[in-house]
């Protein structure tokens with residue numbers, strides 16, 4: 130049996146047919162930027178996540194950069210960022226000319242609770258990341274940020290579908306950022322992203338920024354950029370959104386199989402809380418000090434895995450920053466993402482789990 134980590138060519142044939150029809154309809158219509166599909170997508174997200182403003186844009190990295198620019202964060206400013214995340218979170222801080230201040234994560238990869246110690250006079254914002262789809266402690270982060278008069282930008286790129294007390298990831302902070310990169314829980318067939326905010330002024334600013342600083346046709350009031358979403362991607366996302374609950378249920382059902390089968394292994398750490406509402410089961414990350422051996426063993430059995438991520442950001446050349454980041458670093462050494470996606474079968478998950486049991490018994 131071969132189990133790829135993720136193979137997007139496996140999208141259900143019924144859904145593939147709908148996507149093709151949608152593309153054909155758009156081709157006949159001739160609208161490729163803006164239009165009804167984009168409006169519908171934004172309204173659907175607003176309703177589903179209970180947020181006043183949803184501004185679709187070109188990708189999740191742009192969403193984060195737009196958030197920083199809308200908050201007027203730039204040179205001389207500092208932004209607190211977890212040491213372990215996808216590079217975008219730190220990259221955007223540098224793109225706007227500000228300085229990322231890295232802080233360690235907790236053992237599960239979320240910004241460590243004592244991050245407030247990193248606040249200085251220059252600090253303008255903190256960017257908690259809901260790594261692997263599990264929500265950071267937004268109550269206490271927002272409270273501490275408010276007390277220190279700094280902004281919160283939520284990197285919810287991995288957390289579409291994650292909620293706590295009914296409040297969706299991405300709707301807690303001043304600005305929430307989503308990515309619809311194809312591998313995310315809600316993924317386009319290309320690139321797309323979104324900013325979320327309750328604040329009308331911020332929303333207006335972002336809308337102007339994504340469209341060349343243009344408030345009315347040919348009236349440019351600021352230096353913006355082009356970060357509009359493709360109409361075609363918005364249309365595909367509208368279709369995927371209609372399937373989202375079904376896909377989430379499949380993810381959770383499969384994650385449950387992993388938890389049941391792998392529960393008894395003393396040398397393997399599991400994402401115990403992955404079935405809870407505050408986790409969208411984006412990634413199933415196990416931990417073991419035999420990570421590389423396990424990964425090779427599974428590879429020989431035809432099973433694809435991934436590492437999120439093999440390096441902490443402050444160890445990367447462009448972001449080099451000294452400091453101790455023990456929890457984040459441990460995850461880079463011990464974390465292994467098992468295949469988990471709506472296009473896997475129970476048989477495949479059983480095969481992966483059985484293979485892992487074999488590895489630890491050998």
Ligand SMILES: *Cc1c(COP(=O)(O)O)cnc(C)c1O
Pocket residue numbers: 188189190191214215217218258284286287307308309310321322
């Ligand atoms: C995917 C991701 C992003 C960036 O999204 P893109 O749409 O790929 O630009 C940012 N932050 C995190 C944590 C991500 O996982």
